[in-house]
Amino acid sequence: MYAFPDWRAAPADDVPAALADWLGETGSLTERLVGLGRGFAVVVLAQHTAQAWPDECQALGLPANATVQLREVALTLDGVPYVFARSLCRQDSPVWTPVLARGSRSLGLTLFADSGMLRHPLQFITGQPAQLALLAQAQQACWPDLSGPLAARRSLFGAVNDALLVHEVFHPDLVTVSPP
Template identity: 45%
Template sequence: MTFTPPLWQASAPAVTPALQGALTAAGSLTEYLQASGRLFAVDVLFQGNSTALQDEAALLGNPSAAYARHVALTLDGQTVVVARSVCRADCPHWQERLNRGRRSLGLTLFGEMPTLARGALAYARLGAGDPRHALAAPFGAQGALPARRCLFSFEGAPLIVTELFLPALELLTPCPYPPVKTA
């Protein structure tokens, strides 16, 4: 079966109100999920050398060799988001930042890298024919999943973060965003 890259768009697909908040959150998805008041955790599914998908390769400058990190984001032990972060295989800037164990990448992207450039969010529905959808299969995901991706750049080096939102998120949110700060 030949993989046809999805059509990424500037507007989010129609989803339930519970998913809409998370899907379109402008800031850190980690902060959004933590604001639910539930126990947030990151489970690393894979990290290492990979192959860039066709739509990823175009954003990375057309390399086929890539370095990737796949994670499951959980609330109270339930997987609600799966994510794929991918950079060029020859990029030391991002590889060292992706090698972080169970620590959320969002904490670094939105708090520790003031010179980081962030592109606009792009949205798609990823179906079973998309290899990124396979990340969600072990968690019972069926049918097309709403997804978003963003291109980050640090010192000219690109990183793509793609997040797929699982139906379980609807049961564990909504939560306010931005998070309410208490004194």
């Protein structure tokens, strides 16, 4: 059975401050990661049409079980994945389908290049991968040996009737590679 994540307006109180800072980043996550001076890369894990999860359909204003364009990637530093990203849009979106079909180029470079891009407020979850599909997907794809909770955020970009939904799950060790 699918459990709806309890998306919140702020990171949970038990998220370490350094990780909450990453979660709350309102600028380009790509630019911030590149700014660390480590070997940044985008590794495509999946890119295809898929059935959206119930909360994704709700966020995008789609009917239950809608088919969407989906792209999942790992954002890596020196070959180590620190962020799992899951981005999706309507299957027939004339705006976002070509944006998702970008291979290993970062979405952030496109999303934040347009100063007029509408970004809806960030939402946050924290939990055990065994409890939430997004966190389980991230753990399976990037960190199969990781135990413990994961923190994630999501945001809609663009118009409500044709938006791109971007989820990002953060490895807790990201704070060890970033300056204080």
